[in-house]
Amino acid sequence: MLSEINLAIVGHANVGKTSLLRTLTQDSRLGTISDKPGSTRHVEAITFSLDNNYKIIFYDTPGLEDSIALYDYINRLDGYQSKADGIDKLNLFLSSPESEHKFEQEAKVIRQLLKSDAAIYVVDVREPILDKYHDELATLAYSDKPILAVFNYTASSSPYEAEWKKLLSRIGIHALVSFDAVFPSIEGEQRLYQSLLLLIEPAKNILNQWQEKIKQQRIDRNHRAKLVIAETLVDVAAYNEIANDNIEEMIKTMQNNVRQREQKAINDLLSLYQFSISQQSSENIPVLQGRFASDLFNKEALKLMGIHLSKGVLSGAAIGAGVDLAVGGITLGSAALIGAAIGGLAQTAKHYGNRIKNKLSGRTKMTIDDAIICFLSLRLLQLKESLNLRGHANSMPIILAKLDESAWKKGKLPKSLQIARAHANWSTIGRHKLKKEDAQRQEVLSNVANELE
Known part of the structure; x- marks a missing residue:
């Protein structure tokens, strides 16, 4: 042999x-x-x-x-x-x-x-x-x-x-x-x-072992990809900022930070599957490069992906950052704030800014809305599945399909992810010092990854 x-x-x-x-x-x-x-x-x-x-x-x-x-x-x-x-x-x-x-x-x-x-x-x-x-x-x-x-x-x-x-x-x-x-x-x-x-019959052992290696490689990559997505979701769910007088700038900062975190996850997935990041330009991944059709916080982008915003008090001008505060009985959270265009954001902040500012006091936290995190998870899971099936000779653009309406409407985070809300020091985005070695964080990452199907 x-x-x-x-x-x-x-x-x-x-x-x-x-x-x-x-x-x-x-x-x-x-x-x-x-x-x-x-x-x-x-x-x-x-x-x-x-x-x-x-x-x-x-x-x-x-x-x-x-x-x-x-x-x-x-x-x-x-x-x-x-x-x-x-x-x-x-x-x-x-x-x-x-x-x-x-x-x-x-x-x-x-x-x-x-x-x-x-x-x-x-x-x-x-x-x-x-x-x-x-x-x-x-x-x-x-x-x-x-x-x-x-x-x-x-x-x-x-x-x-x-x-x-x-x-x-x-x-x-x-x-x-x-x-x-x-x-x-x-x-x-x-x-x-x-x-x-x-x-080449004498090469039987080599070819069988090679096929087994390729098969195991696919399984390992899929598991590691879910961990990449889980870590991204934990980062975003744990991320919070203390509100200040400039609500509009704070929201923009938080949105940009989350966009950058999503882009890091995209790069990590491309690298994991051995697709060259340098080759995947904005032309090659038009829905993933922070352009109009991909922005997590753009209401038109959400519509293009099959998501239609529910009508509410801030319909068409939601901001995607949940504020842990009720104003006049209306919670500025997941019910109304589901990611919208920056233009709408500015209009909203101008219209409601003074009312919000007057109610803010102490150390009020601003977090990313559950629906946005749900949307983020679905986008990254779609990308993972696309890379799982994609040939490495394929240089055509990666286009993600519209999301199934039933998949995003629930807008609920995995149960295992909810606990991250209470641990700001689990986020690489936030102002707290990250404790990656935290055993509880690692357990949550593993549990979230297992729920990502």
Whole structure:
């Protein structure tokens, strides 16, 4: 049995080799993806160590750009009539001058293929069959290495799939699977590794262990993601400020602090799932970057997400910060203050400011409303589920769906989170010194995470 398996990812330029590798390794930071040919210029090895000193090594190779000329050149080297077999032909090529010049990129691919245990040949199934693909496959088949063909970009139907299967069969490649690197399925990934098991039976222990590692990684990430969200909710629920004479500025400060805390949670989740934060610009996550469509405290944003504010005394101009105070019998809390536009906030503060100021006395606390925390939790949970299912080759914007009305209308915090209201020193946002080592806080974090389903 093998203790190490080397897999070369090969194929024409721009068929999604690096994209496939990103998805299989669950890491969006690997390699360079571009619409321009030749994004990968060198062989890049990605090594994963497993138990029992096993290793699985993926090799991201450059694209085969001039396969017609390459195939012709390889066969001219032995005068077409030689009895040299395929590997002899490739070795003749690798020792020729052109392997260092005209066909330098192709030589890198062939050299790595000969060193590997098997190859994964990536097919852009949207492409029609061209002569270059026939010559490319014929050249790779000379290696006498097991080759698994992977049909990429299968999310939408292709009229060329049957033709690709016929071409592969004529070349002698009968092992193939469909696996879309941008919209991957766990079942498709399992079929890919099962096919490799049939091609490289001695690598059974390595491939089984690798699949188990990927499965456990998904479970661990999901659990850690819930802890990230739980800590965010505890931070916001425990957060409070002492009211002063400038109610409007205090509210704005609290809202901005909560926005920043949500953004930190977003960054932490992207990092946890190994999606590059630098790549996820405001264009890539348009509903998550503090813009109009994502603001926790913007009434129009709430409507876009499927949340309609209830009509009340402050309808359309609520502020999202609950004030522990009753004014004229009206509680400025969750019933009326459910996150609204800054413009409405200013109008509200101006209209009600003096009445509120006249009633404030002593050490009145201002906290974040339950409904806003509920909204925050639903947004972050949606993001978590999106990342759980998202392929690491997917560079399209992350768009969160509208929230189910029944999910937010209750506006209730998890029971395990209620206790955080009484512990301002549990918040990283507040003015108190955070006691992260607090055993009770850790217990609450664990309980909140368990309730986040």
